[in-house]
Amino acid sequence: MASPSSPSQIALQQMLADLLLQHFRRDSAESNTLQLYRLLRDGILQEVLPPGLRLPSSRQLAQELGIARNTVIHVYERLVVEGYLAAGVGRGTFVLDTGPERLPGREPVAARGGADSLAEISRRGTQLVAQAGAGEKQWGAFMPGVPEVRTFPSRTWMRLHNRQWRKPQPDLLTYSVGPGLPALRSALADYLRSSRGVICTPEQIIVTNGSHAALQLIALxxxxxxDSAWVENPGYWGVHSVWRSSGLDTQPVAVDGDGLQVEEG
Structure with a gap:
């Protein structure tokens, strides 16, 4: 990594300053935080800001752009968490070459370790590894169980998140007692009643980490x-995967317009 005061670093820092001053607009409808985050992130992904570049201090950049220092600190911290920057006390903040969008895809287990890597695991473990896997495409049109993530209300979510954490509750940072946060189960019961017509009480709701956790709990x-377990065919592949790993013998049963054909089971 070049010295922070080397000619190459100074030239790159000047290029960064020119880039930000050219595109940053304090009168923009976009917030200062989002503008700065987007400009730095795009600059890193497009390699306009190369790996190893030392960014200006938060105080210096805030003065150059005429914005609050806390805005710069917040953006730097977010980019550090997301893997675009590295920061250290007394060292400064540097651009990394491991931005999330540039991380290579993970190889399958067998490709990483070969057949010998499975030699020490159990028969059940071998079966689980053989069944494990996921498609390269995890979101988009016609993906079951995945909403339209591009329309997620990120700003609203962030605003509500920040509002709640102005008054943090220690119990939210510990293990939950029982089947989930009572306030969440009450809200879910109200939602199901008003939007789905499902009459249930909060005590009848169990909150899990996802559909696979719920399926495993059902199996256990x-x-x-x-035991044999009927599964809709066609149906969700995850049911077979989770229930087989729990020791159940899944049996596909055809479906029609009314659902699973019980007489075929």
Whole structure:
């Protein structure tokens, strides 16, 4: 990494200053925070700001742009968390070459370790590894279980998030007691009643980390190893994967316009 005061670093820092001064607009409808974040992030991804570049201090950049120092600090911290920058006390803030959009795809387990890497795991582990996997495309049109993520209300979410954490509750940072946060289960019961017509009480709702966790809980509570479990065909592949890993024997059953054909099971 070049010295912070080397001619190359000084030239790059001047280029960064020119870039920001040219495109940053304090009278823009976009907030200062989002503007600065977008400009720095895009500059890193497009390699206009190369790996190893030392960014100006938060105080210096705030003065150059005429914005609050806390704005720069917030943007730097976000880019550090997302893997675009590295920061150290007394060292400064530097551009990394591991931005999330440039990370290479993970190779399959077998490709990384070969057959010998599975030699020490159990028969169940071998079966789980063989069944594990996911498509390269995880979102987009016609992807089951995935909403339209591009229309997610990020600004609203961030505003509500910040409002809640102005008065942090320590119990939210510890293990939850019972089947989930009571306030969340009450809100879900109200939502199901008003939008889906489902009459239930908060006590009937169990909050899990996702559909796979819910499916595993169902298998553990309602099934024993070796039991048969009917699964809609066609249906969600995750049901087969989770229930088989829990020791159930999944049996595909055809569906029609009314759902699963019980008489075919």
């Amino acid at each position: 509570l309602l099934g024993d190893v070796g």
